Amino acid sequence: MDLQSSRFRNETLPADSTRLRLLPVAAVLAASLTAAAPALAQPALQDIAVAAATCFNCHGTDGRASSFIPSIAGQPEHFLLQRMQDFKAGQAPHVTVMTRLMKGYSDAELQGLAKYFSEVPR
Structure with a gap:
């Protein structure tokens, strides 16, 4: 979907709401990458x-x-x-x-x- 469409421009969400919704996703992604890093560092x-x-x-x-x-x-x-x-x-x-x-x-x-x-x- 295009974020510039009228549907999204007319929404009245607080400015920080998108960031708050993405924060848990970013935290899970960062944790999974950190957990995988030691395994990737050791060559097979x-x-x-x-x-x-x-x-x-x-x-x-x-x-x-x-x-x-x-x-x-x-x-x-x-x-x-x-x-x-x-x-x-x-x-x-x-x-x-x-x-x-x-x-x-x-x-x-x-x-x-x-x-x-x-x-x-x-």
């Missing part, structure tokens, strides 16, 4: 597995490297997370690729990757 396990597969290119299958690149499989979760956060922040000297790669991940994804690789047997 399948998404972490896909992201982890990109690490296999350098760190070896399942994070077990067979070269001078460090193995990340089975490392403590807090160590892996801190290292990735350092890369993302540009605080890891003498590293080139990892600093650029980690900037593409959210904090939740970094936490998921750290957990994933910490649970892989060495």
Whole structure:
């Protein structure tokens, strides 16, 4: 319906009545979005597995490297997370690729990757 139609222009509602009617709707919408936010922040396990597969290119299958690149499989979760956060922040000297790669991940994804690789047997 057009709010400018004569039907609505001739109504004699108080100016704040529309806002008062919409307030409960806005409150419910805001509450539902807030409740859903933590669930949306955590990436799904399948998404972490896909992201982890990109690490296999350098760190070896399942994070077990067979070269001078460090193995990340089975490392403590807090160590892996801190290292990735350092890369993302540009605080890891003498590293080139990892600093650029980690900037593409959210904090939740970094936490998921750290957990994933910490649970892989060495």
